[in-house]
Amino acid sequence: MLKALVFDGRGENKDADDLYYVIRNYGAGVDDVVAKLRPLLGDAETQQALRILRRDFLDPESVGPRRVAEFLVGGRDDAIQADVVGFVSQLRMLVYAVWRRDSRRGSRGRRRPSLLNTVATLLEPPPLPG
Secondary structure (H helix, E strand, O other), X not given: OHHHHHHHHHOOHHHHHHHHHHHHHOOXXXXXXXXXXXXXXXXXXXXXXXXXXXXXXXXXXXXXXXXXXXXXXXXXXXXXXXXXXXXXXXXXXXXXXXXXXXXHHHHHOOOOHHHHHHHHHHHOOXXXXX
């Protein structure tokens, strides 16, 4: 999640690509990224990183996918931009699944309900334009 915070601070094309690269290539897949994130979901930095992903990486025309394409090929590339959105969306869906699983545990789970509500809010899709 540090990569998302760096992207938010600097916003360089390489920062966007680093974030995409980690989500796409860490371990055996996005499940492994989520497994590493799970114990950090209560941290303010992780929550901020999820907000950044929601804001900047969920539409092919948003700043994150555009900057990845600019870094990799020097300009727009619909396939790359769609791939970025796909991997970030998969990450968000898996984090949501972890949140749901933990919320069903109730008091036996490691997450407090207030944290679960916060994570759920961060994972909501952004409002539609218009």
